[in-house]
Amino acid sequence: MSRPRRFTRATLDWLPWLEPLAESELTERHYDGLVQRPRAKNPYFRLLSDDPDVLGARTRADLEIFHNTVDGLPRAERELAATTASRVNGCIYCASVHSAFTSHYSKRADDVDRLLADGVTADLGERWNAVVEASAALTATPPAIGPHHIARLRAAGLDDVAIVDVINAAGFFAWANRLMLSLGEPELPESADE
């Protein structure tokens, strides 16, 4: 196995640097933090279940931010915001998962690949450019988002509920990227050919 050396939409593995709790050690409190029982198979979530209540809050916020699509920003563009944050922070694993979702929901694989290959200055059309620029500005430390980013999003057709979705989705990946980057690392599956 080897570490990926570029951003990709391919499925990657993730290996923890600390040995997580074994599945046999999990209690109902751990399962409540995991929210979805199949997540017990995943070493990332099992490691985070050392602080099960915080993991539960993290996971329930995550699901609401990305899956509550009754109004606001379409799922594809929430995933675009997540991919952008991951591209800026350099989380190859998170970028692989969320670029695949962006591509799946938008059917714009070529644009997604340009974002992965060329970074956040890739020209993806005005609406996506506006989402990427605002997400990248939010991801900087200190955050560099300002009223002009909001104005560009509105001009591109986003209403204010959708703009809050951009802030939530890109902001959430400030959280997710740091956990994935600092508690383990991505690996190319045996079958993958970079």
Place this chain on the structure above:
Amino acid sequence: MDVVSILSGAGDDIAGLRDHRRVAVEQTQLAYDLLLESGDGSSMSRLERWAVAAFVALLHADARAADHYLGGVREVSADVALVVVRLAGEGAAAGPYGSYPAGPLSVEDVAGPDLAIDSGAAAALGDRLSAALRHAHRLVLHPRDAAPAWLEDLAIAGWDRPGIVTLSQLVSFLAYQLRLVAGLRALQEA
């Protein structure tokens, strides 16, 4: 009112927009309550939690959030608060920087500083909190440089696995919270 609303200073109109994702608002507040207010003192003490939070807010150049978290530090130790402010000033930088695995992405590598903790600061903070601030500086500003050695540095300073998980969650959650605050302020001003 939730802490994101307080720190952002956003009004009722913004709160109404956020209410479209009510579960996210509630769970973000719950994460704050768990990590800062009611956290398990055996994995990470209250002083450690608030000192790390203040340091992270200062690295994000968020004066309002820094005042909030420094207030919690001063309730326990004015000396630690002073050292946190000084180290955050010395460690201030623009992120994210860092290196990729050697290869095609190496052209995007960006150099940046590591936090230096002098002997005076180390004496005031102790081993555990010194290591926590060093880790927080790394995680906030150059997370893509992460390596197993970062976790070994924490372990050497007395952090066990549950403590490392909680510290990682605290720093990473705050990176999210402070971006919600920054984004909502921009929306309020637009």
